[in-house]
Amino acid sequence: MRARDLAVEFPTVTLDTPALEAARLLADRDLPGLILIGDDGLPHSILPGTQVLRLAVPAYCQDDPALARVVDEAHADRFLHRLDGRTVRQCLPEEPRELPVAGPQATVLELASLMARTHSPLVAVVAGKRLIGAVTLQSLLDHALQL
């Protein structure tokens, strides 16, 4: 089994998508993460669900979650409002990350290695200059457990 056989269509967002809309897509469709398409039509970033939270969580809280305690409950509940009126591009952290992207020939073990290494329950499958779909952790495990 190769990546091309396991890849399924997957919703994408662009860097100009409103950040709140991206968070809503993740929640409403119960996705393991988001594929952000860059201006060249290829994956610019792949954000595991936990890293979508990083768009909204202040950096000082990520460095030390105990600091989040100084924010009162009412404001803490509304932390996603930091995304209001901002695009995904405006919320993305600066540092580049290793992208969980594989070619269509990648084996199940390659996909699993990439997921483990990048902490991403989602790998984008790219053939040449085209995104052909994504492999999720769930579909990978479902396949591997049958054998």
Add this chain to the structure above:
Amino acid sequence: MRARDLAVEFPTVTLDTPALEAARLLADRDLPGLILIGDDGLPHSILPGTQVLRLAVPAYCQDDPALARVVDEAHADRFLHRLDGRTVRQCLPEEPRELPVAGPQATVLELASLMARTHSPLVAVVAGKRLIGAVTLQSLLDHALQL
């Protein structure tokens, strides 16, 4: 809203659970991760789904997923068989990780900060010496998006 209000019952495994059974639980129940209970009844580890893969993926492939390419397709497909006959304890990596564990009073922002920082779509909620449940990324987002 506090962690105690968002926490729901969550299946757990112990360090002596067969590793393959743990992987199957994750896949069959479509869980975002696993809570491993230690000998003292408290969370010993919380493994996000991607880190459950680490139980089975050889270390050299995690260091460099390109090395996974030397394994042929038939063997790659069967990578989970490395777990055969081994318990979770026997497969766990040595290095300790920061545990995504919160108290019942933790706010939504604290939970989000912990998930972002530890790359875990799952936070265990512990009161005193007792696990009272878990908060998932999905339930956190569902709550935050309503406000």
